[in-house]
Amino acid sequence: MRHVKNRRSFMKSAAIAGSAITLPALQYSRVYGANDRLQIASVGTGGKGWSDLLGVAASPQVEVAGLCDIDSSAKHLGQAADRFTAARQYDDWRQLLDESSDLQGVLVSTPDFMHAPISLAAMQLGKNVFCQKPLTHTVLEARQMRRAADKFGVVTQMCNQIQSHSAYRTAVHLVHEGMIGKVREVHSWQGGQPSWPRHIPRPSESDPVPANVRWDLWQGVAAERPYKIGMYHPFNWRGWQAYGTGQLGDFGCHILDPVFKALEIRSPTKLTVDAPELMPETWTDRATVQYEFPGTKYTAGSTLPVTWYDGVGVSPPRETLAHIPSDAKLPGAGSVLVGDKGTLVIPHVAMPQLYRPDQSVAADLPVIPSVDHYTQWADACRGMGETTSHFDYAGPLTETVLLGTIGIRFPGQKLQWDAEAMKITNHAEAQQWISKPYRKGWEPNWI
Numbered sequence: 001m002r003h004v005k006n007r008r009s010f011m012k013s014a015a016i017a018g019s020a021i022t023l024p025a026l027q028y029s030r031v032y033g034a035n036d037r038l039q040i041a042s043v044g045t046g047g048k049g050w051s052d053l054l055g056v057a058a059s060p061q062v063e064v065a066g067l068c069d070i071d072s073s074a075k076h077l078g079q080a081a082d083r084f085t086a087a088r089q090y091d092d093w094r095q096l097l098d099e100s101s102d103l104q105g106v107l108v109s110t111p112d113f114m115h116a117p118i119s120l121a122a123m124q125l126g127k128n129v130f131c132q133k134p135l136t137h138t139v140l141e142a143r144q145m146r147r148a149a150d151k152f153g154v155v156t157q158m159c160n161q162i163q164s165h166s167a168y169r170t171a172v173h174l175v176h177e178g179m180i181g182k183v184r185e186v187h188s189w190q191g192g193q194p195s196w197p198r199h200i201p202r203p204s205e206s207d208p209v210p211a212n213v214r215w216d217l218w219q220g221v222a223a224e225r226p227y228k229i230g231m232y233h234p235f236n237w238r239g240w241q242a243y244g245t246g247q248l249g250d251f252g253c254h255i256l257d258p259v260f261k262a263l264e265i266r267s268p269t270k271l272t273v274d275a276p277e278l279m280p281e282t283w284t285d286r287a288t289v290q291y292e293f294p295g296t297k298y299t300a301g302s303t304l305p306v307t308w309y310d311g312v313g314v315s316p317p318r319e320t321l322a323h324i325p326s327d328a329k330l331p332g333a334g335s336v337l338v339g340d341k342g343t344l345v346i347p348h349v350a351m352p353q354l355y356r357p358d359q360s361v362a363a364d365l366p367v368i369p370s371v372d373h374y375t376q377w378a379d380a381c382r383g384m385g386e387t388t389s390h391f392d393y394a395g396p397l398t399e400t401v402l403l404g405t406i407g408i409r410f411p412g413q414k415l416q417w418d419a420e421a422m423k424i425t426n427h428a429e430a431q432q433w434i435s436k437p438y439r440k441g442w443e444p445n446w447i
């Protein structure tokens with residue numbers, strides 16, 4: 001087993017976090033020189049975290065100073081430690097933050113339920129944060145992330161990296177250029193087959209915790225339960241309500257992203273979900289969420305219906321897709337924006353197709369090149385340019401997705417959302433799911 005530093009004192013982290021609130025000098029984004037190398041640490045170095053780390057470290061102006069993972073094996077901490085040999089190694093993010101005075105940025109690539117606790121603590125220390133999608137596990141956490149980024153003046157980026165791909169950037173451009181006119185409805189879907197546990201009860205048996213895994217640290221803010229091989233760590237946590245956000249949470253912040261960017265929508269005012277009854281602990285394998293948003297300058301009416309569909313093989317009803325020939329093949333996942341001058345299909349992930357009112361496909365469309373989502377954050381931390389999925393954008397997008405996951409608990413019931421008050425105004429029981437209980441001693445340090 002690798003030598004990693006163990007936990008010293010989370011209370012010390014919390015105390016530092018509190019004092020950081022009064023120390024604007026720690027807001028490196030304001031004082032960091034353009035010629036200095038950005039010192040960063042990664043929390044969650046395996047899975048997607050590995051490509052996050054490589055993506056950010058691709059910038060020659062970035063130095064990897066810290067690595068943290070609860071799993072010391074080769075696919076997790078191991079490969080990162082072998083690659084970035086000068087970086088300090090940790091298994092506990094609280095200790096990493098205790099010893100973070102040289103760091104200006106933290107990458108958070110853990111399972112969804114740990115994004116906010118780690119990111120909030122990092123931002124309270126004045127660290128810039130690059131965090132995986134969905135930004136958080138609850139609506140309250142998403143709101144807190146947005147507030148923290150604003151309050152501490154740090155540079156933030158959610159990793160819905162397809163936003164920076166030519167395909168999504170081109171789609172947004174076409175809408176902004178008025179090429180489909182004003183948009184009257186949107187359909188977004190994910191028809192793929194999830195590979196994680198769905199519709200099952202909690203396993204009644206347990207397995208010994210492998211020597212390379214710190215199971216207690218993996219569980220973090222969540223209630224404790226026994227370890228079981230193949231059920232939670234790695235990857236399969238997605239299917240469990242305690243840790244993940246199901247198919248909508250996994251893909252919503254990607255697939256709805258060009259819809260939010262193109263139409264400049266922010267928060268729905270109501271939603272209704274059609275879904276089978278939820279098992280007590282796992283997410284459902286099918287859901288349709290009908291959102292209603294206030295209209296914007298890009299929409300045809302004063303309100304905009306946006307419908308999300310997930311389930312194996314699902315796609316929007318063809319009769320709703322004006323301008324698209326009935327024999328046209330739709331992608332397995334993506335969005336359709338129906339406008340008064342045409343309809344835009346935005347596959348996940350491929351170049352958009354624009355159908356004209358005569359059902360012909362538009363040719364010779366402009367193409368907007370990709371930018372680098374990872375180094376965009378590193379550059380912005382160094383005072384060069386801005387991020388496009390900063391938490392003021394990613395927060396409301398994630399809140400919308402997570403409101404859908406609340407709706408899945410109350411199928412068929414219309415939920416009315418007052419975004420400013422952060423309240424589901426007509427449903428006290430649904431409102432309780434805006435937040436969740438935290439394991440004693442692990443409560444986030446709210447701002």
Ligand SMILES: NC(=O)c1ccc[n+]([C@@H]2O[C@H](COP(=O)([O-])OP(=O)(O)OC[C@H]3O[C@@H](n4cnc5c(N)ncnc54)[C@H](O)[C@@H]3O)[C@@H](O)[C@H]2O)c1
Nearest residue numbers: 044046047048068069070071076109110112132133234235
């Ligand atoms: N943007 C994308 O395209 C994309 C793709 C895949 C995953 N993701 C997101 O990335 C995140 C991670 O997903 P994954 O599939 O890589 O999960 P995973 O379980 O395969 O990997 C998570 C990594 O974090 C480590 N880890 C877990 N808890 C930790 C903790 N408390 N402290 C330090 N390390 C910890 C694990 O050991 C593992 O190395 C999720 O939020 C997921 O939604 C995004």
